[in-house]
Amino acid sequence: MKEACIIFIFPGRELGVPMKILIILVVVLTMSTKKAKGATRAFFVFGDSLVDSGNNNYLPTTARADSPPYGIDYPSHRPTGRFSNGFNLPDLISQHIGSEPTLPYLSPQLTGQKLLVGANFASAGIGILNDTGVQFVGILRMFQQFGLFEQYQGRLREEVGAEEAKRIVNGALVLMTLGGNDFVNNYFLTPVSARSLQFTIPQFSRYLITQYRNILMRLYELGARRVLVTGTGPMGCVPSQLATRSRNGECVAELQQAAQIFNPLLVQMTREINSQVGSDVFVAVNAFQMNMNFITAPQRFGFVTSKIACCGQGRFNGVGLCTSLSNLCPNRDVYAFWDPFHPSQRALGFIVRDIFSGTSDIMTPMNLSTIMAIDSNMY
Structure with a gap:
């Protein structure tokens, strides 16, 4: 990506009005080139099924979204590997x-x-944690995702040169979404798990934060300078937990408690890292509150329910997986949850709206609109 430069030379002539216009045009063209260069900001995504756009399609794992009705509302109306009826959060x-x-x-x-x-x-x-999700076999754990990121940077250097590759990586927006599976598919996976014998919920939350800190510091070492870090959503309110743990459809207290312990610790940890590196690199995203807004008042957001998944079976359509044999709602836009675990495309739209314009209680220390304004001329 070379910056365009146009030079006009007019030897031995005084600048008249037409020539002044030409030189003004040169300046405008150069500024426009710089603006266009800055407008195409790279975007990197790390994490779990909430943000996977199809990597698991290429892996030997059972954690897949590569068959109908996944993707039913995607432009192609076909499954893409996204755990959504259409677009996902990164999209x-x-x-x-x-x-x-x-x-x-x-x-x-x-x-x-x-x-x-x-x-x-x-x-x-x-x-x-590396022991989270072992039941899914061949998935890309965080150290593997970072290994691929290093590989990506090598390929990028070959494409645009070392200096430009560094600028692209440093100037990129990054999304990191982790934590929910450590509770749902590890600590609470069975009535008594290895991790629940090892830790109380507060102890486990603190342990996760120490490990998450290591992950974020490694991401910083790899060049990330603007990272959205999402906390866990309201894990006790998703249809899968309502189906298996609640008596009358109430949110499961233990899982809600875990989220409410973990998320403030995450905000505190990101503040500490930012102080350490001397810049607001990490931005904490309060996914818990963003989701609770439409879970507690679904009708206000145009949903008929936030308890029943659009695609699934059993109580609340929350048992098992979403497959071609599942119950499927005719209008995904009026369901807050697409499958037993993941919000619908329309619900994700409300989350993205909050990411861009949310106040400091849900985007700490700033929302994405502010980030984009601050960073517009930085790189």
């Missing part, structure tokens, strides 16, 4: 920042100039 953020959607890193289409858009390294089923 909607990309749309808001005016970027192409990031391709899964394992996609063979991610070559050449596509590398400049960024990449999605997320893998459904993973957690902060």
Whole structure:
């Protein structure tokens, strides 16, 4: 990505009005080139199924969303590997920042100039801890996602040179979504788990934060300078937990308690890292409150329910997986949850709205609109 430069030379002539117009045009063209260069900000995505855009399609794992009715509302109306009826969280953020959607890193289409858009390294089923999601077998744990990120940077250097590659990585927006699986698919996976014998819920939350800190510091070492870090959502209110743990559809207290302990610790940890590195690199996203807004008052957001998944079976459509044999609602836009675990595309739209314009209680220390304004001329 070389910056265009147009030079006009007028030897031995005094600048008349037409020539002044030409020189003004040169300046405008150069400024426009710089603006266009800055407008295509790269976007990198790390984490779990909430942000996986299809990496697990290429892996030997059971954690997959590659069969109908997943993708029913995607433009192609076909499954893409996204755990959504249509677009997922990274897609909607990309749309808001005016970027192409990031391709899964394992996609063979991610070559050449596509590398400049960024990449999605997320893998459904993973957690902060390496022992989270072992039941899903061949998933990309965080150290593997970072290994691929290093590989990506090598490919990017070959494409645009070392200096430009560094600028792209440092100037990128990054999304990191972890934590939910460490509770749902580890600590609370069975009535008595190895981790629940080892830790109380507060102890486990603090342990997760120490490990998450290591992950974020490694991401900083790899060049990330603006990272959205989402906390866990209201894990006790998703249809899968209502189906298996609640008596009358009430949110499960233990899981809600875990989220309410973990999330403030996450905010505190990101503040401490920012203080340590001397910049607001990490931005804590209060996904718990963002989700609770439409879970507690679904009708206000145009949903008929926040308890029943659109696709599933059993109580609250929350038992098992979403498959072609599942119950399927005719209108996904009036359901807050698409499947037993994941919000619908429309619900994600409200979350992205809050990411962009939310107040300091849900976006700490600033929302994405502020970030984009601050960073517009930085890189």
